[in-house]
Structure formats: structure tokens, C-alpha cells
Amino acid sequence: MKKCKKNKLLTAVGGLATGFFNGLLGAGGGMIAVPFLSRTLEAKKAHATCVAIILPICVASAVGYLIRGAVAISDVMPYVLWGLLGAVIGTFLLKKLNNNIIRKIFAVFMLWAGIRLIWR
Amino acid sequence: MGRDKTDMEIVWGGAAAFMAGIFSSMGMGGGGIMIIYFGLFTAIPQLTAQGINVLFFIPIAALSVIIYHIKGLIAWRTALPFAVLGVITSLAGSYLATVIDGGLLSKTFGILLLIMGVRQLFSKSKKIEHKKSKDK
Secondary structure: OHHHHHHHHHHHHHHHHHHHHHHHHOOOHHHHHHHHHHOOOOHHHHHHHHHHHHHHHHHHHHHHHHHOOOOOHHHHHHHHHHHHHHHHHHHHHHHHOOOHHHHHHHHHHHHHHHHHHHOO | OOOOOOHHHHHHHHHHHHHHHHHHHOOOOOHHHHHHHHHHHOOOOHHHHHHHHHHHHHHHHHHHHHHHHHOOOOOHHHHHHHHHHHHHHHHHHHHHHHHOOHHHHHHHHHHHHHHHHHHHHOOOHHHHHHHHHHHO
């Protein structure tokens, strides 16, 4: 019973934090959601469920950005097809989630980009 | 943004979108790739980059969700309350993004990347997954 309550509380905290940061920074919600989801779901399901959570959050964030005139639909059109192609490949790569080397290389890339964005 | 893109921008933009699609659909924080590309290699403002990123993610996530649902990988009962709360705060977050300074937004995004990078660098998802599959 106690565990159930704790899980509900964690879901609430996770949802609130994921939405806020994804809205504020336009990305990164997945990184917040996955650790919360991993507590109750196995890794592959946690990652897939995370995408289902981020989808409505991105729709809401996009509405916020569009209403305020920060972006226009036409701005994103040149990138959508390439992104979709990558997504199809990505969903099949998820089967090989153990691909730790890719994850580590991506981590180093994020660190490099983070440092450049902070100290430019 | 109403300006002409050079050939190289089109090629690199397409490459960034392709990589972002792969990592996004894997739930690995691929969304960062597009914003990093815009922030470091183009003159597009941080706020617009973020707006493009959330719009960009919608069709990709929709496609991924369909595929994952067919494979039975989505825990909808967990996803629903999580997403409802997230939608509410995302509206607050996106509003805040439009009123704070772009430079500060960019640096905050940089800090998020550092946290994400460190987390991913030291993550033990492989071991956890192995342990769980043994438990079954």
C-alpha cells in the first residue's frame, strides 16, 4: 500500500518535472521521464512509454510556442522527412538497446555541446 | 525564418534531423541534437530552435508510438497520468521560455546537456536490463 502511494507520488513529480522542462527548454523531457519510468518498467518499455508521454507534452509545448509567435510551422518542414526516416531506423535499433558504445559516444557529444553552449 | 539557406546548411540540417530522429525515437534525448545544431552552427535564436524542436518531435513521436504500440511496448496506464500532469506544466514552461532572455535559455539548455551527458555516461541500463531478464 505504501509502495503504491510512493509510486503515485513519483509519477506525479516525474510528470510535472518532465512537462515543465520540456516546455521551458524544448527538449530533455525524455531524460527526466525515463529514470522515473525505469523504477516500475523494464528498460525497453520505459523508453517506449517515455515517447508516448513526450508526444502530448510536445504538442502542448508547440501550441505554447506557436501562440507566442516564437516559431512557425514552415520553419520545421525542411527537417521533418529526414527526422521520420531516422525515427523508423531508431525504433528498430531499440531492439539493440544494449548498444552501450553508441550511448557513451552520445553522452560525450552532449557534454561537449553543453560546455560550448555555456561558455561561448 | 524567411532567409535563404546555403547548400551546406541544407545538408547539415538534414543530417542533424536524421540523427535526431534516430535518438528521439529511442528515447535517448535526441531532441537535444536539433537545438545543439541550431545553437552552435546557425544564427537561429534559441527560442525558435526550441520551437522547431518540439514541432519536429511531434510526427516522429507519433510514428514511434504507433510502432511501439503494435509491439506492445507502451505501458498506457503509467503513461496517461504522467502525460496529463506533464501537459499542464509544459504550458507553463513554454510560456516562461518566451519571457526569459534567449542567452539565459541557451545556458540553461547547456546545463541540461551536461546533466544528461553525465547521466548517460555513467548509466548502467545494460546491467539492469540483464538482471531483470534473468529475474523473469
